[in-house]
Amino acid sequence: MANAPLAIRPVVSRTEKRDFIELAYRLNRGDPHWVPPLRSEVAGALDPRKNGWFSHADAQLFLAERGGRPVGRIAAHIDRLALEMPAEQGFGPGTGFFGLFEAEDETVARALINTAEGWLRKQGMTRVVGPISLSIWEEPGLLIEGYDHAPMVMMGHHKRLYRDYIEQAGFAPVKQLKTYELDITREFPPLVQRIIAMGEKSDRIRIRTVDKSRFEDEAAIILGILNDAWSDNWGFVPLTQPEIDDVGKKLKPIVFEQLIRIAELDGEPVAFMITLPDLNEAIAPLQGNLLPFGWARLLWWLRRGKARGMRVPLMGVVKRLQGSRMASQLAFMMIEYIRRAAVQDFGAVRGEIGWVLDDNQGMIAIADTIESRVNRIYQIYAKELG
Template sequence: MWQVLPVNSKSQLKAFIDFPHALFKGDPNYVPELFIAQRDLLTPGKHPFHEHSTVQPFLAYEGNKVVGRIAAVLNRNHNQTNHQNDGFFGFFDCINHQEVANLLFSQAAKWLKEQGAETMIGPVNPSTNETCGLLVEGFDSPPVVMMTYNKPYYLDLLERAGLTKQVDLIAYQFTEHYNERPFRMTKILEERLERKGIKIRPINLKKFKEEAAKLREVYNQAWDKNMGFVPMTPQEFDYMAKDLKMILDPDFCMVAEHDGEIVGFSLSVPDINQVLINVKNGRLFPTGLLKLLFQKKKINGLRIIALGVLENYRKLGIEACFYGHAMEEFKKKKMKVAEASWILENNTLMNQGLLNMDAKPYKKYRIYEKAI
């Protein structure tokens, strides 16, 4: 009745990318992924992830109708960095039918086991440097840019298939009525940092390529102790930076320099999902591009997407200055809502810091695992 087949053609890849549009039809919180971006992400030769790793997508069919999808991911950089034999799954979407879900997970696990993997972890699409995590709390609003969304029943599908929680990822929300008290110290903190030779400044878009190379070094060092972290290759970081530059507002991207060397950075981006939610089936042509151009100025949301400081420079107030600048610009540009995401549940320093700023934990995402 059901069958799961590997994706081996352009038409199958198109069906793989488009399946969620039919599954989520009528869901007011569903934001379609851009077709071009998903196609390139999943195509060897188009995205640098494939230079070191392998992604094998699968489709579940009932007759000729697609009823589910999954991708098995062998991330060789992850295994080399963390000395593991892990496999991953991602891009999971499925009708509410346990047998279909079981077949998809079984097929992904079989493929991963053939590659030598001993565990299956996910969802990651295709790594923790991209979108990842299953939404388990906070279904009452759309996801912000580069965050995932799924039906509540996915939780049961995964757990009944034998997957168990590895870790939760928390998303925090600030509204326009945020408590300004914690940010009033920003100027004093900056003056104190400057006396130590540390300067906070906006990113220099005129030297973007040079800045991005320095930011990658900080990113790979500042996040290296996070669960399952995989350093980004120069090609991967450049690819992501090029994409982000298209929506970047330099007022929301700050760096910390010590004697001219970048020791930390924060990146916040306008929530482009407020526009993409109205782009039918993720197609920019013929009308999606116009929506993107004309509605971009109406965006009133922000995602604080990354904030990292080298270990020797932590607890000096740099992180507080980054948040202070972001919220100052948030207020100046009359934005309504900001999300800080994602934060590992066991990252006590970051979680407590956000709670101290009266940020509200409002969405929770989960990474699952299973021995195979």
């Protein structure tokens, strides 16, 4: 089989898409820290009818086969909103992407990467960035540190060899994304407690929970803050309403009001923090399947409302306040209020913040002040297309 010719073909049929999805389960089966995602969720992410990202993006999936057996996969994609962003922010005109990368060996990896580059070149792209699977808001980057433990919800886990495969294909690192973990059963240092206490005395500040009965209205507030707060960040692509709608449907079962906070200053929403229970705790034993009994276990977990781990995937402060003492104060207050709720209401013991860009000094300073530590690093690469 190893000497059989390698063939790479675009994914067109339902059978090919099923093979594309299934390959990841086979190649990662021996890794105790890889969490098998629900197959239905993976299929939904690849379906333009269920993933709002496709409203401004196009993707082509490729499957590698050797002797008729799937041995690798890759996605090549173009985000039309990313093309409109300033080049100095990481993307911009001529930038295409690759992602959803899996390969049995280096020969397969090189052939897949060459194929993705060729497809992007034919679409007029002059540069490729990745891995990004599929949106910058989904699973960006390749894991390069933190292989010894499982990722939390909505974070990736990859084989060590993939770093060599990508770098040997001529890709150079352009950005690192870091996650920070901390023991949330411990109170924060006295300095942080004083900052929080001062904020609690201010008539200008209100930290409130979201109202799940007004889900769409609250999501619109958060989206407005997010797109303003992140607009100058490396890799920023505006999050659109179709994406928010689809993500909302997917995450609504694990959205708990006390774990999502909006900060108001003089009555105006200016900051937010979203925290999610680590759904990976529930889905890891399911091996990607809701049937025959996985759905019952997952439903029990959701209704039980208990999780040892909590992840902060998104937080933001409006641009006009960034770098100010007020921004830090609001961040510390939201973190503390959510920490208390996570421990008291859910029995959580561990928190994770991220991902955080390696040049986001404000967020890094906050992470350091609450005595968290880097536990995983993801690398994003780029390559000019000749």
